[in-house]
Amino acid sequence: MRHIISVVLENETGALSRVSGLFSQRGFNIESLTVAQTNDPSLSRMTIVSSGDDRVLEQIVKQLNKLIEVVKVSDLTSQDHIERDLMLVKISPTKKDNFDLKQLVDVFSCKIVDVTDKTYTIEISGKTKKINAFLDAFDPASILEVSRTGVTGISRGKKLI
Amino acid sequence: MKLNGAEILIDCLQQEGVKHIFGYPGGATLHIYDALEAQEEIIHVLVRHEQGAAHAADGYARTSGKPGVVLVTSGPGITNAVTGIATANMDSIPMVVISGQVPSPLIGNDAFQEVDAVGITRSCVKHNFLVKDISEVAITVKKAFHIATTGRPGPVVIDIPKDVTINQMELEEYPETVKMRSYKPTTKASNRQIKKAAELIANSQRPILYSGGGSVIGNASKELREFTRLLGFPITQTLMGLGAYPGTDELSIGMLGMHGTYEANMAMHDSDCVVAIGARFDDRITGNLAKFCPSAKFIHIDIDPSQISKNVVADIPIVGQTKQVLQALIEELKDEKLADISKWWSQINTWREVDSLAYRKKSGVIKPQTVIEVLYEVTKGEAIVTSDVGQHQMWAAQYYLFDEPRRWINSGGLGTMGFGLPAAMGAKIAMPDKDVVCVTGEGSIQMMLQELSTMLQYKTPVKIVNLNNRYLGMVRQWQEFFYEKRYAMSYMDALPDFVKLAESYGHLGILVENEADLKPALVEALKQKDRTVFVDIITDPNENVFPMIPAGGAHCDMLLAGRDDMISKDETDFNAV
Numbered sequence: 013m014r015h016i017i018s019v020v021l022e023n024e025t026g027a028l029s030r031v032s033g034l035f036s037q038r039g040f041n042i043e044s045l046t047v048a049q050t051n052d053p054s055l056s057r058m059t060i061v062s063s064g065d066d067r068v069l070e071q072i073v074k075q076l077n078k079l080i081e082v083v084k085v086s087d088l089t090s091q092d093h094i095e096r097d098l099m100l101v102k103i104s105p106t107k108k109d110n111f112d113l114k115q116l117v118d119v120f121s122c123k124i125v126d127v128t129d130k131t132y133t134i135e136i137s138g139k140t141k142k143i144n145a146f147l148d149a150f151d152p153a154s155i156l157e158v159s160r161t162g163v164t165g166i167s168r169g170k171k172l173i
Numbered sequence: 174m175k176l177n178g179a180e181i182l183i184d185c186l187q188q189e190g191v192k193h194i195f196g197y198p199g200g201a202t203l204h205i206y207d208a209l210e211a212q213e214e215i216i217h218v219l220v221r222h223e224q225g226a227a228h229a230a231d232g233y234a235r236t237s238g239k240p241g242v243v244l245v246t247s248g249p250g251i252t253n254a255v256t257g258i259a260t261a262n263m264d265s266i267p268m269v270v271i272s273g274q275v276p277s278p279l280i281g282n283d284a285f286q287e288v289d290a291v292g293i294t295r296s297c298v299k300h301n302f303l304v305k306d307i308s309e310v311a312i313t314v315k316k317a318f319h320i321a322t323t324g325r326p327g328p329v330v331i332d333i334p335k336d337v338t339i340n341q342m343e344l345e346e347y348p349e350t351v352k353m354r355s356y357k358p359t360t361k362a363s364n365r366q367i368k369k370a371a372e373l374i375a376n377s378q379r380p381i382l383y384s385g386g387g388s389v390i391g392n393a394s395k396e397l398r399e400f401t402r403l404l405g406f407p408i409t410q411t412l413m414g415l416g417a418y419p420g421t422d423e424l425s426i427g428m429l430g431m432h433g434t435y436e437a438n439m440a441m442h443d444s445d446c447v448v449a450i451g452a453r454f455d456d457r458i459t460g461n462l463a464k465f466c467p468s469a470k471f472i473h474i475d476i477d478p479s480q481i482s483k484n485v486v487a488d489i490p491i492v493g494q495t496k497q498v499l500q501a502l503i504e505e506l507k508d509e510k511l512a513d514i515s516k517w518w519s520q521i522n523t524w525r526e527v528d529s530l531a532y533r534k535k536s537g538v539i540k541p542q543t544v545i546e547v548l549y550e551v552t553k554g555e556a557i558v559t560s561d562v563g564q565h566q567m568w569a570a571q572y573y574l575f576d577e578p579r580r581w582i583n584s585g586g587l588g589t590m591g592f593g594l595p596a597a598m599g600a601k602i603a604m605p606d607k608d609v610v611c612v613t614g615e616g617s618i619q620m621m622l623q624e625l626s627t628m629l630q631y632k633t634p635v636k637i638v639n640l641n642n643r644y645l646g647m648v649r650q651w652q653e654f655f656y657e658k659r660y661a662m663s664y665m666d667a668l669p670d671f672v673k674l675a676e677s678y679g680h681l682g683i684l685v686e687n688e689a690d691l692k693p694a695l696v697e698a699l700k701q702k703d704r705t706v707f708v709d710i711i712t713d714p715n716e717n718v719f720p721m722i723p724a725g726g727a728h729c730d731m732l733l734a735g736r737d738d739m740i741s742k743d744e745t746d747f748n749a750v
Binding site: 022067083 | 291292295296299300303320353354355356477478479481482483486
């Protein structure tokens with residue numbers, strides 16, 4: 013089962029490698045990992061997408077909590093939450109892509125952010141599934157380059173991590 | 174008054190109450206050594222190899238309960254220490270390791286004697302630090318000792334670049350306490366869980382207490398005794414836990430696991446309530462998890478939440494210090510009426526009659542088990558015994574009955590050959606008035622022999638009992654059982670003359686080839702209060718450690734000495750209770 017784990021940790025050099033090292037050392041899998049400073053510059057927030065059964069998840073959360081620099085850990089998937097993935101994709105439509113690109117961009121509520129004579133660069137954000145669906149709309153040969161942030165997330169309502 | 178970083182570091186260590194440092198100097202630590210030389214409060218023990226420093230500090234910590242302190246230089250200094258750090262980490266031993274680092278501007282430059290110490294040690298420490306500025310020295314030392322000694326203890330590495338030790342600043346007051354928002358080790362157990370556990374304990378028909386290293390490290394021996402005697406339950410202890418409960422007591426049914434006693438393993442297998450106290454269900458304990466304790470409910474007491482339900486799902490998890498949890502359980506249970514377990518005890522006593530540690534003596538050869546029994550006799554069971562890793566370690570654990578905690582010092586988790594000798598040296602420095610014996614084998618001892626030299630320099634008289642069977646015995650045993658007697662690389666040819674070797678290091682050596690000479694030799698060795706004595710004992714090369722649960726087996730599938738077949742449960746009256 014897929015889990016989105018939010019981790020608040022000290023914004024210190026080496027903290028990221030402690031987390032990624034923990035995952036490889038204990039054989040936990042990482043689908044994506046995103047990290048940046050929070051509104052408190054002394055803290056970073058990391059969102060990790062991993063998969064495993066409940067016991068694996070329990071171990072991941074416990075092992076993360078054991079890291080000295082980790083302040084808080086929360087499994088977002090166990091609660092009502094919002095998740096977003098951001099993608100920048102460079103496309104050069106082929107003949108097989110027989111649709112109006114502008115229309116497709118409207119359907120997915122995304123933006124064309126850069127255009128050249130041969131390419132379009134599109135920015136799209138949303139759930140992972142939506143982004144995958146957007147990519148699936150194109151002939152694979154027309155997709156030149158993809159850069160995704162991986163999932164970041166936050167709980168709904170007044171509840172804080 | 175302005176001090177340099179090295180002087181501040183030494184001042185901090187003094188204020189932490191450090192009395193001994195085990196270390197080895199080098200380019201990156203020259204300033205630190207210069208500051209050490211200028212004071213007398215801390216004694217520095219100059220080892221002969223950095224791995225020896227880490228093991229000695231570890232042995233010092235295990236016997237005294239105080240954190241061991243190690244000082245090594247950059248590059249090979251810290252990489253040599255890694256095995257010792259990992260050993261301490263696996264067994265939750267408090268240790269602070271200070272490593273020199275190349276000057277800050279050279280970090281990342283492939284400088285002479287540069288390694289990424291923080292990166293290399295990350296996965297085998299509780300935490301590590303790189304000190305980037307002289308203003309961080311004091312707070313980092315404070316944090317390091319705090320982290321190393323609280324919660325589930327463990328080693329902490331402080332990596333200090335050379336320029337940080339050279340730069341100067343005004344000496345500030347050493348902080349008395351430290352608060353870290355991200356580190357709050359849980360200590361107070363939940364009352365609800367205590368009540369639930371007490372109820373299960375009171376109603377169990379076939380209970381067993383399974384106590385581990387957490388009872389020793391958590392200084393819970395007194396509470397464990399009170400708890401066990403209050404309940405009258407059988408108690409089995411892990412390799413790491415031996416001595417927290419007296420091994421000679423009638424409620425003690427010995428060690429459990431791969432080389433545990435028949436009664437301990439059978440009782441685990443048939444139990445309906447296993448109370449794990451500071452133990453972590455290691456694979457050497459559980460054997461095949463699918464067949465482990467099929468009818469038991471588990472109460473799991475541990476200070477580290479990540480140990481709970483890691484290997485075995487706990488029915489009642491209790492996160493807390495063993496000492497406090499046991500106190501709370503005693504309080505809860507002292508007026509409680511317990512279920513009658515006399516049938517369970519009579520079952521356990523029939524298992525005891527199997528006498529699974531019995532072995533047959535053979536004329537003309539010295540049985541290794543006999544050596545441990547004689548050692549037990551001549552030391553009256555009161556010595557601090559360190560061991561290396563292998564068959565001798567198991568025999569020492571089985572036949573030397575430890576009645577007190579912190580007397581049995583061995584590398585249980587990592588299984589580090591070479592641990593025994595430096596650990597004995599550290600133990601002797603921590604407890605100069607106690608007899609310290611290192612039980613070892615001719616394989617293990619050769620991994621850290623150089624420390625014999627340190628032991629002469631610092632006058633740490635240790636008795637080395639070398640079970641010399643000319644084989645890497647545990648490897649040979651597995652090859653005999655599971656590799657059709659293909660003894661690949663397990664025979665040790667070209668062994669040194671250990672007596673001459675000991676003598677060349679300035680110690681006394683005694684060779685024992687006949688059983689008749691065994692006791693007099695050990696008596697003589699222990700009489701030499703001021704000298705290290707190397708007793709080289711030629712033992713039976715073909716002896717194996719029994720009982721044994723083969724890999725993948727259940728606790729009821731034990732191989733016993735002198736019986737070709739496994740004893741299966743069908744042969745015993747397991748339905749009696």
